[in-house]
Amino acid sequence: MIETSSIPQKIKQLMIILIPILVTQLAMFSMNFFDTIMSGKYSPADLAGVAIGSSLWVPISTGLTGILLAVTPIVAQLIGAKEKRDVPSTVLQGGYAAIFLSILVFIIGALVIRPILNGMNLESDVREVAYAYLVAISIGILPLFIYTVFRSFIDALGMTRVTMVITLMSLPINVILNYLFIFGKWGFPELGGAGAGYATAITYWLIALIAFWVIHTKQPFNEYRIFKVIPLPDWSKLKELLTMGIPIGLSIFFEVSIFSAVTLLMSNYSTMVIAAHQAAINFASFLYMIPLSISMALTIVVGFETGAKRVKDAKVYSWIGVTFALLLALIYGALLLAFKSDVAFLYTDDLHVRELIGHFLLYAVFFQLSDAVQAPVQGALRGYKDVNITFVMALISYWVIGLPLGYVLANYTSWGPYGYWLGLTSGLTAGAITLSIRLIAIQRRSMKTARPVQ
Template sequence: MPIFSQHYQEEIKKTFLLALPIVIAQLGVVLMGVTDNIMVGRYIGKVGLGSAGIANSMSFLIASIGMGGLSVVAPLISKAKAERNIVEINRLFRAGIKVALWFSLILGVVGFICIYFFEIFQQSPEINLQAPTFMAIIIVSNAFMFVFAAAKQLSDGLSRTYVAMMITVFGLVLNLIFNIVLINGYLGFPKMGLNGSAASTLITRILMMIAMFAYLFNTKTFKKYLHVKYKSLKVNDLVSIIFKIGVPSGLQFFFEIAAFSLAVIMMGWLGENQLAAHQIAINVASTTYMMASGLGIAGGIRVGEGRGLKDVRKIRFSGNVALLLVIIFMTTMMLLIFVFNRFFVELYISDNEVIKIAMQLMLVAAIFQLSDGIQVVSLGILRGIADVNIPTWITMFAYWVISLPLGYFLAFKMEMDAIGIWVGLLAGLTVSAVLLTGRFYFLIKKMKIE
């Protein structure tokens, strides 16, 4: 007897095939940061690792609003595809690029203001000296990442998710090569040390953006959506819609990532060993999170298609399958982290004090895998039905009212040190997962079956 009905089996297959390239692409994105940290940890040491960690965390926190905001475009394109509206797909693509440019300008200014006042984060003198320049280079590279993300919404929304996957894997290889060359000054390049890692990220993101546009405009599959005859059509109305839906969506990412970024700052208050250990554990957790977010994106696209077809049963099935797949995946990741705890930590550094702390944090990271996966997929499928405002409040409550205050209390008042901060993060993720999943099924019950 099959475990699932044929309807479920078909939906699982479609969602899995759609999600797999997105998961690989998301993994590639986070592995660029992992590669940077491994190279910095190996070649420069724990102070360099801490500097790169806090600079990357702050930069990604700022960028999260733009990346989350742009992610709403793919479900809108999927909806337009279900409605067979080619003109709308073209306008959404061009509106997405405009929004990406606005995000680049606005969030770039915010980033450089943070750099100017960097000492307010109360880090050690060594990190205050090294991190700002590294962060400035990453902030510049974010602009190219935004435009790449906007362009890939077209291929993702049309269920051609392999495009971004291929380009991201290519970028991952380039980033590794550029890291080794620029940090150490090989092949005639100047030895840039820590900043060589940031420069590697900048160069890689520029090349990825160029590759994405080259592929879209020179491939038959996409040409009918990018025809020059649509160029005169106005897109400002769609720019407004993307901002209206996208900014709350971006804030959902922001509230979660802010919790982890502020955790980095609190780790810096505890000491350089705790900061380096946190960076190692968060890199591993971020890897599984980004892969789970790929399932969330795929689930959002499938739900968006159901919305375009006005088929509530399809919306429910797509949401169920996305959640089922992430539960299976994150349970597997939890077991892997438990088993290969020390192996993962020792990939980064050989400092025994850092290894001891990092292994404790990895155990907490293993426990919160399931909550992290469920909450990010729930956000994705809610985005597919254009529900963004209430989920934004839920994420703010989970991370800023529960996670951060609890983490601070446990770490500094109860003297649990680094692990106290991570227990707070676990609590916030769990609350978010429960409330967001409940929100999806509450809305489904209210929809009229057609």
């Protein structure tokens, strides 16, 4: 990354960092996207089972990988402050954290998955698909977490195109493996929805190994000699990582888990409603990759400028990102309204399920606008290393406002399952407002305390 002096230069640098991140996020999400679509083509029960399994897996995996994303702002600020010698230890301590978290998740999952599924009001075939999917995808926990650390280091250097290439290389393999394992082609076992879990787990191993090879052998990453000396776990470094990472992870967990909680609450409805809801959430989440990518790009550029004490530049980057995200949300929201029937056709051939998907997508348009504000604002705040208040705001917005309101609307009004989506929109809107206020406050404080660059 380089220092910029004008808004056009900032837009250009932001785009250079953002576009590869967006492609990477879309490709990473496409693994789950194709899991859902291809399972739906196998049967509605497999679509519903993968939906339930994903609802348990996604918030845990994204929340814990969110802890490891703290590597990005830490490394970005170190580079901005020209303290490159501390980068290798930060990355390796992130690796230790990844190993510990993966072991923890594997052990806890083995103990609680079956009781949780048994406690849900699910049809037996849906329950078995969900369990088999979770067992299969658990094989990929360790490489997913390790890859997150490697990717955070690569992205913090502004080399986001590298992770884009890695992910694009692996996506076709994931789709082919889905085809083989779900439908039992070319002599492979026919596993249905569970096959999607095995395909994704294998793909996680692939991208982790490729990222390791790139960091170890290719410039400019090998100049940092990340693996030259492998230190023992360093509590001071781990403490810095976890102090930042845990609030980031919890913020992400509270946002993602509210969608999963809604899916789990919908287990009281029919398999058709569960399948339609999950398909609509899946596509809405696909669109969410746009503001999420802008958020990740802002963490990098704001962290870089803050580390270099260029607080005015950090502020300008923040609002360029938010504005761009909001404009894009207006565009793809209009497109979603126009083509909701075509989107529903992607997920299933069942006419009733397609009709339900179309209804759910109408509500998705509204919370896309709130996502377009709150996600980039969170990314900017992470660049400032402001994470604790953000976590509290996320908790209140999603779980104190959004989910309870959705439950009331779904169970005590005529909105039915659509009431949950109105609650989601309310929670995301509250988050967008409160987080924006926090960002303005942080920017004002940083401007007052900034020292002139010598």
